[in-house]
Amino acid sequence: MxxxxxxxxxxxxxxxxxxxxxxxxxxxxxxxxxxxxxxxxxxxxxxxxxxxxxxxxxxxxxxxxxxxxxxxxxxxxxxxxxxxxxxxxxxxxxxxxxxxxxxxxxxxxxxxxxxxxxxxxxxxxxxxxxxxxxxxxxxxxxxxxxxxxxxxxxxxxxxxxxxxxxxxxxxxxxxxxxxxxxxxxxxxxxxxxxxxMGSRFRIQRTDACIECGKCERACPTNEAKLADLKAECYLCHRCLDVCPVEGALEYTRVGGRVNRLKKKE
Ligand code: SF4
Ligand code: SF4
Incomplete structure (x- = not known):
């Protein structure tokens, strides 16, 4: 071939x-x-x-x-x-x-x-x-x-x-x-x-997040903080695997729940 x-x-x-x-x-x-x-x-x-x-x-x-x-x-x-x-x-x-x-x-x-x-x-x-x-x-x-x-x-x-x-x-x-x-x-x-950095779908925190920091400690590229742009997110799933609260992290479209979380702070 x-x-x-x-x-x-x-x-x-x-x-x-x-x-x-x-x-x-x-x-x-x-x-x-x-x-x-x-x-x-x-x-x-x-x-x-x-x-x-x-x-x-x-x-x-x-x-x-x-x-x-x-x-x-x-x-x-x-x-x-x-x-x-x-x-x-x-x-x-x-x-x-x-x-x-x-x-x-x-x-x-x-x-x-x-x-x-x-x-x-x-x-x-x-x-x-x-x-x-x-x-x-x-x-x-x-x-x-x-x-x-x-x-x-x-x-x-x-x-x-x-x-x-x-x-x-x-x-x-x-x-x-x-x-x-x-x-x-x-x-x-x-x-x-x-x-x-500007991806339309990405892993985002929702209102359910209790800010325990487990995802941040699990992320091998330091991309799991709330403000991180996910430029170095390889979608490895480690942050989602360690999150203790169901639904606190979601792979979803930008512009939804994560904004509500920001407003709450
Ligand atoms: S999927 Fe992997 S690289 Fe992306 S934020 Fe979660 S732990 Fe970090
Ligand atoms: S996965 Fe491939 S293209 Fe992406 S950064 Fe690594 S070597 Fe480069």
């Missing part, structure tokens, strides 16, 4: 499962086992067809590498724009479950070992935007794809190069630290965090 067809299958998978995930979350039918199955399928597609890995496609667009993209640049740009729009509407389901790079880190973090949690969002935020600038500069001015240094392609294609072991180390680090590549380096993650 042609390279372009692999990309298309991966993109259609991401598109269909984005809506599946949205419906599961919105109707409160999401279960952890379902998330794990989707993560496993996503990782499998990463190894089988190296798709849907949008960060890699983004790099090939910056490099104007038509062969690497597997088709016209315009189509790849439209695909990325669709994911950005969907993330604006419904949150980061792509990053949360449908990107093989993110999925392998998410599953690794489920391994029951002690976790290291950063106290704030500043360091990952600055690191990722600094890397974004270097990534764009190197791509446009030097025609260098520095994402290759992280070994994403070699890892999923089982090419045992030095870069393969870089990504393997990132996977190992993900046992202890939540999504190190996504939060510190991913250029598409930097891009998608902008529309995600």
């Amino acid at each position: 042609a390279y372009l067809e692999f990309r298309f299958i991966g993109f259609m998978y991401a598109l269909v499962f984005f809506f599946v995930l949205f419906v599961l979350w919105y109707t409160k039918r999401w279960r952890r086992w379902q998330g794990i199955v989707i993560l496993a399928i996503t990782i499998g597609l990463g190894f089988l067809i190296f798709s849907p890995i949008i960060p890699w496609q983004f790099q090939q667009i910056v490099l104007r590498d038509i062969q690497g993209i597997g088709g016209p640049i315009g189509i790849a740009v439209i695909g990325i724009l669709i994911m950005l729009v969907l993330s604006f509407l419904f949150g980061r389901f792509y990053c949360g479950y449908l990107c093989p790079v993110g999925a392998v880190q998410e599953l690794s973090y489920l391994v029951p070992v002690p976790k290291f949690r950063l106290k704030n969002k500043t360091i990952p935020y600055l690191s990722r935007w600094a890397f974004f600038l270097v990534f764009i500069g190197a791509g446009i001015m030097l025609s260098q794809g520095i994402l290759s240094l992280f070994g994403i392609r070699d890892f999923f294609n089982l090419i045992f190069s030095a870069a393969f072991f870089v990504f393997l180390a990132i996977v190992g680090l993900s046992f202890f630290l939540y999504r190190p590549f996504c939060r510190f380096f991913c250029p598409f993650g930097a891009l998608v965090s902008i529309p995600a």
Whole structure:
């Protein structure tokens, strides 16, 4: 099968499962086992067809590498724009479950070992935007794809190069630290965090919230406070899992109950 067809299958998978995930979350039918199955399928597609890995496609667009993209640049740009729009509407389901790079880190973090949690969002935020600038500069001015240094392609294609072991180390680090590549380096993650800040559907507190702070302590990205914009919410469900009050946290459309909670304060 042609390279372009692999990309298309991966993109259609991401598109269909984005809506599946949205419906599961919105109707409160999401279960952890379902998330794990989707993560496993996503990782499998990463190894089988190296798709849907949008960060890699983004790099090939910056490099104007038509062969690497597997088709016209315009189509790849439209695909990325669709994911950005969907993330604006419904949150980061792509990053949360449908990107093989993110999925392998998410599953690794489920391994029951002690976790290291950063106290704030500043360091990952600055690191990722600094890397974004270097990534764009190197791509446009030097025609260098520095994402290759992280070994994403070699890892999923089982090419045992030095870069393969870089990504393997990132996977190992993900046992202890939540999504190190996504939060510190991913250029598409930097891009998608902008529309995600204004996502129309997101996890919100309702009037039932007793402000016990359990969700804030459970969130691996420090995005569970009332004022947090959810730019780094990977829809992992941990905050909802630990909430002791039924209905105090809901994945719902912006503009409803959370406003009433703000007025009450
Ligand atoms: S932040 Fe980047 S690597 Fe992580 S899940 Fe999103 S697109 Fe994939
Ligand atoms: S704990 Fe909640 S707010 Fe934090 S990343 Fe997971 S789903 Fe998003």
